[in-house]
Amino acid sequence: MSQGKLSAMAGGLTADLTDLIAPEAIRAGVAAANRKSLLLMIGTIAAEQFGLDAREVTDTLMKRERLGSTGFGGGIAMPHGRFAGIDRVVGIFIRLDAPIDFEAVDDLPVDLVFALLSPVTSGAAHLKALARVSRLLRDRDFRAKLRGAGSRDALYALLAGVDARDAA
16 A cells, blocks of 8 residues: 555454554553643654654644643544644644543543644645544544554554554
């Protein structure tokens, strides 16, 4: 499957998001007290992994959240923003050890977070990445697999489209 496109597979969706996410940008079993502390953590990871300014990332994501929560239901949030200093859309995935309030549209707390960071000039690429990731994360079976994955490597394998039996 080229360029990380989704494909329909027996038993649900699978994906190859390797164009968006690397194993080093995945965290499992993370504790966050609230949405602000989670966004601070995303800023720190973005600084470590992509050389972005942690405060700028956090501030941009917080501004976006003030427009409306990126918690879209089912325990999922997709904070996102555009940044100078990167040349392609990149992702950060975090599985929280305990759900937090995110003012999601369904009022359920969030435990799976896929942040998307895009170049300032990435109009269509940003929107396509949001659509790809949200389509995948809306799949109930896939969310269950992410919640049951035992390690960062297992999470990456799932996000990379490896069969769940191989990702345990």
